[in-house]
Amino acid sequence: MSGSSEAAPAAPPVPPASVAPPAPATPGTPAAPAAPAAPEAPEAPAALRVELPAPAQVPAVPPATAEATVRLPANLHARPAGALARAAAAFRSTVRIEHAGRSVSPTGILAVMGLGATRGTEVTVRAEGEDAAAAVAALALVLTEAE
Amino acid sequence: MSQTVGIVLVSHSPGLACGLRDLLAQIGSGSVPVIAAGGTADGGIGTSYDLVLDALDRADRGAGVVLLPDLGSSVLTARAVLADHPRPGVVLVDAPFVEGAVAAAVTASVGADLQTVAVAAEEARDVRKF
Numbered sequence: 679m680s681g682s683s684e685a686a687p688a689a690p691p692v693p694p695a696s697v698a699p700p701a702p703a704t705p706g707t708p709a710a711p712a713a714p715a716a717p718e719a720p721e722a723p724a725a726l727r728v729e730l731p732a733p734a735q736v737p738a739v740p741p742a743t744a745e746a747t748v749r750l751p752a753n754l755h756a757r758p759a760g761a762l763a764r765a766a767a768a769f770r771s772t773v774r775i776e777h778a779g780r781s782v783s784p785t786g787i788l789a790v791m792g793l794g795a796t797r798g799t800e801v802t803v804r805a806e807g808e809d810a811a812a813a814v815a816a817l818a819l820v821l822t823e824a825e
Numbered sequence: 826m827s828q829t830v831g832i833v834l835v836s837h838s839p840g841l842a843c844g845l846r847d848l849l850a851q852i853g854s855g856s857v858p859v860i861a862a863g864g865t866a867d868g869g870i871g872t873s874y875d876l877v878l879d880a881l882d883r884a885d886r887g888a889g890v891v892l893l894p895d896l897g898s899s900v901l902t903a904r905a906v907l908a909d910h911p912r913p914g915v916v917l918v919d920a921p922f923v924e925g926a927v928a929a930a931v932t933a934s935v936g937a938d939l940q941t942v943a944v945a946a947e948e949a950r951d952v953r954k955f
Contacts, residue, residue: 681897712882754913756848756852757851757853759852760852760853760927761853761856764853764934764935767935767936768935771827785932786948787852787860787928787931788924788927788949788952791954792952792953794952
């Protein structure tokens with residue numbers, strides 16, 4: 679969204695080539711009616727100016743994150759792990775399944791089963807990306823409905 | 826894209842291949858063509874060239890087939906079939922039989938391509954059971 683809001687550079691005033699045709703390189707007054715804050719205009723024309731301003735870089739849009747913790751109604755065995763893997767494949771976000779200090783990708787059914795998450799324990803779904811909220815909602819639902 | 830990668834399970838035992846196929850169905854790979862090619866033509870313990878060849882035909886729906894042998898002469902039989910009937914869309918994978926099949930089936934069921942399914946099966950080797 680706000681990707682192009684770094685318009686800080688002093689872009690407007692300096693069209694050097696067109697403004698300074700008369701005097702080749704006169705130090706005095708390079709015809710600067712609209713260039714108030716440009717002291718060394720003559721020596722360092724266009725190219726240099728571009729590099730000057732960079733203090734307030736707007737970071738790329740921060741990725742959305744979401745998470746949910748589910749208390750398992752059943753063991754996280756093959757069938758729900760398979761459902762989890764299929765559900766996860768529908769999203770673009772990076773999703774992780776966490777249990778007892780371990781974190782795996784939900785698309786890896788073997789790794790999910792390897793968590794050994796049993797009924798009554800908690801599993802956390804964490805996602806980062808454009809559809810993070812939807813991914814977490816979908817996977818948490820799969821976990822909630824495990825049987 | 827609409828086609829699903831198929832899986833052929835080659836085993837010395839008809840029961841082992843069919844049981845694994847049934848397990849895959851439970852995990853939700855209903856959309857994936859999984860064909861068991863276990864045992865000899867008369868149902869004994871061993872491997873059958875003809876069963877494997879026929880299974881490849883039945884599993885291939887246009888997106889390719891992952892051919893998963895259990896061990897030993899299953900590998901040799903699978904290789905012999907592929908040597909006589911080269912198919913660009915068949916990949917013989919070196920993977921644990923059960924885990925590789927499960928990983929392949931789940932991956933195929935979400936519409937992954939042949940290469941992705943084959944890699945998923947082979948990566949099963951590196952995933953600890955617990």
